[in-house]
Amino acid sequence: MIRVSVVGAKGRMGSHVVDAVNGAADAQLALALDAGDDLTAITPDNTDVVVEFTVPSVSLDNVLALVKQGVNVVVGTTGWTDDKLAQVKAALAEAPREGQTVFIAPNFAISAVLADHFAKVAAPYFESAEVIELHHPTKVDAPSGTAIHTAQAIGEARRAAGLGDMPDATETDGGSRGQVVDGVHVHAVRLRGLNAHEEVLFGNAGEQLTIRADSFDRISFMPGVLLAVRKVASGAYPGLTVGLDHFLDL
């Protein structure tokens, strides 16, 4: 049994993680902590993997403290920068136990991670590519981090394949052509009733390919979280790993 502690356990994501761990045959809940609780209660004696879903302003400090306490951490909280990642790497280099792991996933939805991968595979074969992300109207950032990542992956794959600029005769644009990320136009829709969705459109003369990922509910993140918990508990990924694609045998 993998002993899992959850930090941010009362939050929207954390409470789903508590349920997912309780429902998994190979995992058991150790501690469920939230703001104000004492993180030092989490030790290698009671926990194999901590799942951290809190807020960007506290996540780094939580992860650094947990690494110091000798436990592995799976992180879903967003807001990671290169500087913060470097601090985690430095902490891991001085971790008390050998082979300690921190895994951070900007997106735990397997559909979204696969869509990103499929887009990268398809990109060299199409003259045109555009990304449309669609989200609930309470989302504060646009375009989504996932859409930016997808556009960058497409741009990179096009460059590697020696593709030039995409055809586009637009001379006047009031903003309708979207944000250009790495040469790829990205469009954001905010609509009541949506959750998190992404569509990647590819076009050649006479043919199109559409890749679409739909996340309808936060529960969609749980298979990815449990996959990460199992991979991290296996001990096969010492150090820092970022991105669920590393665990999907792609």
Ligand SMILES: NC(=O)c1ccc[n+]([C@@H]2O[C@H](COP(=O)([O-])OP(=O)(O)OC[C@H]3O[C@@H](n4cnc5c(N)ncnc54)[C@H](O)[C@@H]3O)[C@@H](O)[C@H]2O)c1
């Ligand atoms: N990686 C992914 O796939 C993914 C998916 C959805 C959301 N997220 C991210 O996960 C994070 C959490 O999202 P949410 O919707 O659950 O937010 P939320 O506000 O519902 O929950 C955050 C929880 O963290 C707790 N918390 C705050 N400070 C804490 C501290 N110092 N120690 C312990 N707990 C603390 C809060 O009390 C709250 O219960 C956000 O950064 C969000 O963007 C990531």
